[in-house]
Amino acid sequence: MKVRRSNRLVDMTRYLLEHPRTLVSLKFFSERYGSAKSSISEDLSIIKHTFQTWGEGRLKTIPGASGGAVLAPFYSQENAEKAIANLVNEVNDDSRFLPGGYVYLSDLIGRPDILHQVGQIIATQYMDKDVDVVMTVETKGIPIAQSAAMYMNKPFVIVRNSSHITEGPTVSVNYVSGSVKRIKKMELSRRTLSAGANVVVVDDFLKGGGTLNGMASLIREFDANLVGMTVLAESSNSDHRLVDDCTSLVTVDAEDGDQKTITARPGNFMENVFGKEN
Numbered sequence: 001m002k003v004r005r006s007n008r009l010v011d012m013t014r015y016l017l018e019h020p021r022t023l024v025s026l027k028f029f030s031e032r033y034g035s036a037k038s039s040i041s042e043d044l045s046i047i048k049h050t051f052q053t054w055g056e057g058r059l060k061t062i063p064g065a066s067g068g069a070v071l072a073p074f075y076s077q078e079n080a081e082k083a084i085a086n087l088v089n090e091v092n093d094d095s096r097f098l099p100g101g102y103v104y105l106s107d108l109i110g111r112p113d114i115l116h117q118v119g120q121i122i123a124t125q126y127m128d129k130d131v132d133v134v135m136t137v138e139t140k141g142i143p144i145a146q147s148a149a150m151y152m153n154k155p156f157v158i159v160r161n162s163s164h165i166t167e168g169p170t171v172s173v174n175y176v177s178g179s180v181k182r183i184k185k186m187e188l189s190r191r192t193l194s195a196g197a198n199v200v201v202v203d204d205f206l207k208g209g210g211t212l213n214g215m216a217s218l219i220r221e222f223d224a225n226l227v228g229m230t231v232l233a234e235s236s237n238s239d240h241r242l243v244d245d246c247t248s249l250v251t252v253d254a255e256d257g258d259q260k261t262i263t264a265r266p267g268n269f270m271e272n273v274f275g276k277e278n
């Protein structure tokens with residue numbers, strides 16, 4: 001059954017979006033639509049140009065008989081800026097104030113529209129980096145890791161705050177957490193990381209940096225490589241911070257005065273990724 005170009009373009013785009021960062025061969029599309037590979041190549045050029053025009057993804061085409069196409073979801077600088085401005089607007093709410101310099105974010109990391117934006121923003125940051133796995137720590141980092149891993153088409157692993165028989169043998173590290181400077185333990189199943197694995201760490205919030213620092217320690221224990229760390233939001237109060245090379249989408253000033261206020265502004269993502277001051 002020959003399929004018209006307009007129908008092919010819709011279905012090819014759907015298929016590529018549902019299989020991000022996966023090589024889809026010309027042969028697959030050619031057989032799927034009963035069309036010549038030359039027609040499919042023309043279709044892919046149209047899709048590639050369209051994504052470039054709208055700044056919402058990069059389609060790489062691989063020439064030759066074993067060639068095909070790989071769609072990498074990403075935001076252009078303009079679209080990343082718009083997405084981050086939306087996140088800032090969502091966080092910028094005094095009702096999110098929590099004691100101890102924390103910020104209430106649980107509603108946001110439960111919203112599919114927010115997770116879509118955060119995942120694609122993070123995938124943009126690492127799209128040209130060699131990444132094998134995304135790491136986060138339970139609990140609130142999990143939806144962020146799942147979204148980023150989906151857009152990066154990489155597995156993600158969950159660091160646990162306590163021992164679970166269901167994790168099998170684990171590697172554990174002690175770390176200093178939160179403003180109360182408590183010593184806590186985090187652990188990760190031995191089955192998750194292989195030596196030399198390239199790891200991206202993500203989480204929802206950065207305050208003192210103890211949690212991120214703990215995950216960096218775990219990565220060293222596995223002889224794996226830390227590619228980068230990215231959080232949805234970071235506290236602007238970076239006194240005695242235990243990490244200094246984390247990328248944030250949003251920076252939050254929490255004022256614990258008579259008025260409990262939250263003031264959000266863009267984090268260092270644009271500067272770190274696009275080399276652009278906000």
Ligand SMILES: O=P(O)(O)OC[C@H]1C[C@H](OP(=O)(O)OP(=O)(O)O)[C@H](O)[C@@H]1O
Nearest residue numbers: 138139140178205206207208209210211
């Ligand atoms: O930079 P730090 O000072 O280490 O704090 C940031 C930690 C603390 C908080 O997690 P919790 O609310 O403690 O744990 P959960 O995610 O399970 O709610 C947040 O999600 C980050 O993981």
